[in-house]
Structure formats: C-alpha cells, structure tokens
Amino acid sequence: MILSASFSKPVNNIEEILGKPYIKLRVKLFSDNKYVCDFFTQKQAFRQFMTTEEFDDFIQKHAGTTFKNVVEKTELEEITIMANRHGEIKTLRKKNPMTAKPLCQTNANNRVKNYIIQEGSKVPFLVKLGVTTKEGKVVSSKYDKFRQINRFLEYIKDILPSVLNLRSIEGEPVSKEAPLKITDFGCGKSYLSFAVYYYLSEIEKLPISIIGLDLKQDVIDKCNAIAKELEYKNLSFLVGDIASYNEKNEGDKINSDIIITLHACDTATDYALHYAIKSDARAILSVPCCQHEINLQLGKKDIKDNPFMLLERYGIIKERFSALVTDAIRARLLEQAGYNVQVLEFIDMEGTPKNLLIRAVKKESTLKECRTLKERSVEACSLSVYDDVCKSLLSELGVQQSLYNLLQNDSESV
Numbered sequence: 001m002i003l004s005a006s007f008s009k010p011v012n013n014i015e016e017i018l019g020k021p022y023i024k025l026r027v028k029l030f031s032d033n034k035y036v037c038d039f040f041t042q043k044q045a046f047r048q049f050m051t052t053e054e055f056d057d058f059i060q061k062h063a064g065t066t067f068k069n070v071v072e073k074t075e076l077e078e079i080t081i082m083a084n085r086h087g088e089i090k091t092l093r094k095k096n097p098m099t100a101k102p103l104c105q106t107n108a109n110n111r112v113k114n115y116i117i118q119e120g121s122k123v124p125f126l127v128k129l130g131v132t133t134k135e136g137k138v139v140s141s142k143y144d145k146f147r148q149i150n151r152f153l154e155y156i157k158d159i160l161p162s163v164l165n166l167r168s169i170e171g172e173p174v175s176k177e178a179p180l181k182i183t184d185f186g187c188g189k190s191y192l193s194f195a196v197y198y199y200l201s202e203i204e205k206l207p208i209s210i211i212g213l214d215l216k217q218d219v220i221d222k223c224n225a226i227a228k229e230l231e232y233k234n235l236s237f238l239v240g241d242i243a244s245y246n247e248k249n250e251g252d253k254i255n256s257d258i259i260i261t262l263h264a265c266d267t268a269t270d271y272a273l274h275y276a277i278k279s280d281a282r283a284i285l286s287v288p289c290c291q292h293e294i295n296l297q298l299g300k301k302d303i304k305d306n307p308f309m310l311l312e313r314y315g316i317i318k319e320r321f322s323a324l325v326t327d328a329i330r331a332r333l334l335e336q337a338g339y340n341v342q343v344l345e346f347i348d349m350e351g352t353p354k355n356l357l358i359r360a361v362k363k364e365s366t367l368k369e370c371r372t373l374k375e376r377s378v379e380a381c382s383l384s385v386y387d388d389v390c391k392s393l394l395s396e397l398g399v400q401q402s403l404y405n406l407l408q409n410d411s412e413s414v
Contacts, residue, residue, distance in 0.1 A: 001052075001075070002055070005025075005071065005073070007062070008025075010022055010023060010068070020039070022039050025038065035055045063081045070082070079091065080092040122136045131146055131191070149195045155357065155359060156196055156200070158359075165364075169364060175207060179206075182196060182257065182259075183210075190219075190223045190237065210235045211236055216239075242264060258281065262285075263289040266289075266290045266293055270402035273334065278410070283359075283361045284334065288327055291322055292322075293402060295323075298397065331343050338362060338366030339361060339362055339363065339366075344356070
C-alpha cells in the first residue's frame with residue numbers, strides 16, 4: 001500500500017485536465033481506506049479525500065502524463081515515475097530509506113541505539129494505539145511517534161532517581177499505599193500517559209497512579225476504555241481544562257510527583273506550570289507549543305529606542321523570537337521556584353517543530369527550606385521574592401506573560 005506520494009512537473013494544459021492550474025500535489029495515507037490529498041496552485045491550496053480505489057485510479061490516469069514526475073513511498077520501496085520531453089515514461093524502484101536502515105540509529109561507534117521499548121516488543125498499549133502491529137512491528141506512518149515515545153521515556157528514566165530520592169528525603173517512600181503520582185495535562189490521545197504507565201509499572205515495577213486531563217470527551221472516553229481493557233487499574237482520564245483543575249486543587253499540596261504537559265497550547269502551559277509549582281511537584285516535563293501570547297502583544301506599544309524592533313519586523317522571526325522569550329521566562333521562573341532547570345531538544349526538528357522540552361527537578365535545598373518554613377508555620381516555599389531579570393525583559397518588550405503574572409499574584413497574596 002502507498003503511504004505517501006508527491007506529484008510535480010505538471011503539463012501546460014493541466015487546468016483543462018483537472019480544472020485548476022495546479023503546480024504540485026501531495027498525498028498521504030489518512031486511514032486504512034482513505035488518502036488526504038493537497039492540491040497546490042501558485043497562490044492557493046485545495047484539500048480533498050480519496051478512497052484507495054479512487055487514488056489508484058488517479059495514479060493510473062495522471063502519473064507520468066498529467067504530472068511528469070511522481071514519487072510514491074510504500075513500506076518497502078520508493079517508486080519514481082517520470083516522463084521525458086518525448087513522452088517516454090520510466091519507472092525506477094529502490095528501497096524505502098525508512099526501511100533500508102534500522103529504526104534504531106547508530107552512533108559513531110556503530111552501536112545500535114538501545115531504546116527502552118525495542119521494535120519487535122509485543123507491547124499491548126502500542127498495539128491498541130496503532131503504533132505497532134500485534135507482532136511488534138512499528139507501523140511505517142508511526143515511526144516518528146515510536147521515537148517520540150522512547151525519547152520521552154528516556155527523560156522519565158533520567159529524572160526518576162531524583163524523584164524517588166526526594167520522596168525518601170521527605171519520609172514518603174513510594175509504596176502501594178503511597179504510589180508515585182503523575183498528572184498529564186492536555187493528554188490528548190495519551191500515547192505518553194500509556195507509555196509512562198507501562199514503563200514505570202511493567203519495567204520499573206513501581207506502584208504508580210496516573211491521571212490524564214483533556215478537554216475532549218470522546219478522546220477521554222476512548223482512553224478510559226483502552227485503560228480498562230488493558231487492566232491498567234491506576235491509569236484514569238478526566239475531562240477538564242488546566243486552569244479549572246488548578247483552581248479546584250489549589251489547596252492540595254504535593255498532588256503530583258511528576259507533572260507532564262506535552263504541547264499544551266499557548267497559556268495552557270503556564271497554568272500547568274503554575275499548578276506544578278503551587279502543588280510542590282517534584283519534577284516537571286513540559287513541551288510548550290503555540291506561544292501566541294507574547295507574539296500578539298509585540299509591536300502594540302510605542303516604545304522609543306526599542307532594541308528588539310528588528311526581531312519584531314518579520315513574521316516568522318517574530319514568531320520564533322516570541323516563543324524563545326516565552327520559554328526562557330518560564331525556565332527562569334521555575335529556577336526561582338526552587339527547581340534545577342534544563343531546556344533540551346525533545347525530538348529532532350524533522351519529527352516536530354515543537355521540540356523544546358523544559359525539564360525541572362526540585363532541588364534538595366528547596367525541600368529543606370520548605371520543611372523549615374513549615375515547622376515555623378510560615379507559608380511553605382513562598383514565591384514572594386523575584387529578581388528583576390524577567391520583569392526587566394517583559395518591560396523592555398512592553399508585554400505581559402501569564403506564568404509571571406500568576407506567580408506575582410501568588411506573591412502579593414502571601
């Protein structure tokens with residue numbers, strides 16, 4: 001079965017044939033019996049869906065004729081159909097680059113990457129979510145998701161010793177009565193929720209409790225059904241947004257050991273981080289996305305001698321600049337809240353442009369300070385004192401930032 005295809009070099013009279021002056025066409029497998037097809041002109045894009053039969057007919061009719069260059073990719077090979085100026089059509093075949101090399105990349109010493117979940121492993125949740133077949137073979141269109149899952153589990157593995165150590169320091173070792181608690185904000189289809197549950201319970205053999213939160217009722221219902229079918233008894237999913245969950249659980253200290261927020265859109269990430277800080281989460285793994293808040297404010301105020309004017313002038317540069325400013329402020333605020341913070345590459349840019357991960361682990365010194373404050377009946381881990389770094393940057397740009405405002409409001413209420 002064809003997984004994807006690209007059509008280019010259209011004939012001069014393509015408008016007569018297809019009704020519009022298309023310059024290229026890109027096709028991708030959407031489901032078992034459907035393709036999504038994007039037709040492009042010089043100024044517009046048009047989308048339509050085709051069944052497998054309709055797409056096969058389209059290829060037979062237009063490959064090498066209407067479009068003189070067509071590249072098809074299947075699980076096993078890459079097929080190129082091309083026509084020369086005399087109308088002669090040639091078909092070239094070679095192994096699909098995705099299957100010509102091992103899924104697990106090799107390093108300089110030619111050693112195979114040791115994924116936590118290896119391809120070929122028969123893992124029930126991966127089958128249910130359509131990432132692998134029953135035999136453990138990774139579905140071609142899900143290779144990026146498979147890598148993403150393994151990459152995220154590596155981050156969980158990295159922070160796990162620190163989290164367990166923090167629990168021990170506070171006299172709360174992980175047990176059946178006090179399991180490791182994890183909250184996944186904006187869980188979506190919950191690939192990572194299921195992966196983390198599987199890794200911690202099946203591989204690390206730890207008692208755990210995971211809650212996934214998302215706005216879509218149908219998605220939550222499906223995830224709960226899969227968890228029930230797999231007998232993942234301590235994995236559950238709830239409908240709700242991050243802001244309301246934050247307010248509902250405002251007084252619930254140390255609600256979660258680990259807070260996960262993957263691609264929570266725009267300020268939803270800020271509410272998730274705010275909840276993590278307020279509930280004294282021991283570790284945070286956040287992959288922000290769609291940082292519109294600052295982007296929409298830039299250029300709205302007339303600031304004399306604006307040193308950032310050039311960065312605000314061009315759309316794509318402004319967008320990236322806004323995202324970097326947003327995540328730099330978030331990272332700094334987490335440091336001020338008592339966390340060791342790193343900003344890392346989550347997955348390569350080819351897999352997803354939303355590839356920055358903020359990893360924060362509570363410092364031991366912060367826990368000791370909080371314990372002292374509790375003994376003195378003082379508000380634990382008060383965020384009443386900030387340096388001027390974030391404030392200065394926001395002032396220079398003439399913008400507001402949600403996490404900064406939320407934490408400032410907390411400070412003023414202490």
